[in-house]
Amino acid sequence: MHGESEERYSTLVNNAAAVRAICSAVEGTLGPKGLDTMLVGGQGDVIITNDGVTILEKMDVTHPAARLMIQVARSQQRQIGDGTTTATVLAGAMVQEGVAQVTRGVPVAKVVTGMLQGIELAVASLQGRSRQIVGLGDRALQRIAYTAGREQTDIAKLIIQAAEAVGEAKLREEGYRFADSVLAHEEASSEVWTGILLNQKPMNLHLEHDRRDARILVLHDALEPEAVSEESLVTEAGFQRYMQLRELFRSSLGSLLELGVGLIASDRGVDPEAEQFCSDHGILVLQRLSRRDLQLLSEHTGARPVRRTALRKSAPELSAALGHAGYAAYDERLERVRVARGHGEQHVTVIVGAATREAAHERSRIAKDAASAVQAAVRGGYLPGGGAAEMAVAHDLERVRETMKGMEGFGVAAVAGALRKPLSQIVVNAGYNPLEKVEELKAAQLAQDTDSLGIDCDTGLITDFVEAGIMDPTDVKIHALQAAGEVAAAVLRIHTVIKMKQPFEEN
Incomplete structure (x- = not known):
């Protein structure tokens, strides 16, 4: 019977072991006493960091369940930008707590349902405790x-x-x-x-003077005459058309000078004649700017991006599309163009x-x-940091667990246990006994009915974290908990791992 049980849970235990291995790589970086991790590449390149998402993304990971953990860190980084290590530690703890409940005989479906209920209750508790x-x-x-x-x-x-x-x-x-x-x-x-910095060198680097009170032209196009096909150029009519377009282009450049344009930014190339004209008249020219930089420039200066055909418009019409900046200059040390005092959005x-x-x-x-x-x-808003708020929320879940009659209560208990993991790991990294400190803090928080008490990693004493200035954003904690719950539930539901066949390749 024992052998049947081991075989039944073999996939779950194997996945849990992979998750545990992933978490062990980032746990040591948690808290003020956490240390860095050194990542070594095949070519001898080295990265030293304590950033959870960097560690996980640079690790050589092949186990499918372990790769799910990387998704937790990526989601946290993408949505919030901070708290990737906490999210990973929570997810790993939730998997361990869930596996413990399943292997003692609680159905996976009941554990997962209870965990999702527990996460919902925990999020509500965190939101209720948040300070603005x-x-x-x-x-x-x-x-x-x-x-x-x-x-x-x-x-x-x-x-x-x-x-x-x-x-x-x-x-x-x-x-x-x-x-x-x-x-x-x-x-x-x-x-x-x-202001903003544009990641591009001007074509006319020899211009020494800063642009003051410059008008800005943003082109989602090339700064050059409209193209004429090579076939047309061999005919007299086609050549005449080509010369007319170039003359119109020269005229439009003169209009830009009259409008006071001091900087032209294009996402494509620039005609040599246009480059020379701008250099002669002190107009900075940036070609092949990224879409993001063009968007930033447009937002900051109030410019409306146009196509090159807009250069034919009348001066008042074209003027309406121009942006304005009080300062624009090339920074040789940074190799970027600085733009400031724009008439658009503040950046x-x-x-x-x-x-x-x-x-x-x-x-x-x-x-x-x-x-x-x-x-x-x-x-x-914000909450006490250092795992203090999670400890208080764990107390709340335990009280709810006591009132539950169904087996979903085991899932709620798993979430409560996982919420204590961040504090426990921070205490371990600081060199203290986690069992002793967790119980000591639990008793103190219950006695004073507060979530602001935590463990000082320097002294090991119970301290008011809000007064000490140890705080974390509420949204960081909430998203970390939700992302961890989603991945933990996915790992617990996996019954079998099957390798997919490779797509057929024709010779």
Whole structure:
């Protein structure tokens, strides 16, 4: 009978072991005492990081269940931008707790249903405990930036300064990703640039003077005359048509000069005659700009992208499509064009400098995490960090579990157990006994009826995390829990793993 049970759960146990192996790679980075992981490539390349999604994506992973765990980190990174390690640890803990319930005889369907109920209850509890940010000067926001920024004061200050520059309304705007404003460069000095940086060199680099109060033309097209087919050029009529189009093009360039255009950005090529004309008259020309940069330029300056046929329009009509910027210049050190004081949407760029390219990349990742955390806190509030809020929510689920009569209660208990994992791992990384500290904190939170108490990783003592400034964005915790639950449920439902046949290839 025991052998039959082992065979019945062999796939589940095997998948759980793969998940456990994946989680062990990132658990050691959790908390203020967490350490880094070194990733070594086949060509000797090395990455040293504590970022969960970076570790998981760079790992050589082949097990299908383990690859599901990578999806948790990717989802967390894509939707929130922070908390990837927490999401992975929660997912792994939920799988372990669920497997423990299933192997003791609880049907998988009941466990999964109970887990989903438990996650729904936990999310409601987290939302009910959430505190709101009061303005961008709120001390809690500064502490969140400091914590998410791995306690690097300079990065936290940069992110808060940038948040104040862009404004609370922009941070709350749907579709705006504050983390996208972070730029790393090994030769740059860290700063907040209240404008945008375009990743392209001007064609006319010899222009020395900055463009002040420049009008901006954005082309979703090439800056060149309309094309004439090669077949047409061999005929007299075709050649005449070609010359007419070039003359019209020259005339349109003169119109741009009269309209005060100081910068032209195109997503395609630029005619040599147009390049020379612009150089002669001090107009910066950018060709083959990315769609994202063109969009940023249009948003910031208020320009309306046009096709080259629009250059034939009258001056008032063309003028309506032009943007405006108070400053535009090429930065040789960054090899980017700086644009500021646009008449469109407010944009900000956080430039993070470092001594080497590898260090700049890591500091950029940390700054992006801090920016994501700040934006998430502005939008959804914050909670005590360090696993304290999850501990309090676990108490809530246990109370609900006591009132449940069906077997779904085992699934709720699994979620409660998983919610204690972040605190337990943080305590382990700090060098303390997790069983002792978890029980000690549980008793203290129940005695004082608060979720703000946590374990100080320096002293091992119970501390008020809100007063100490140890806080996390509510949305980070909620999405991490939901993403972890989805993947844990998927892993628990797998009964058989079958290798698919390869598609037939004809010789």
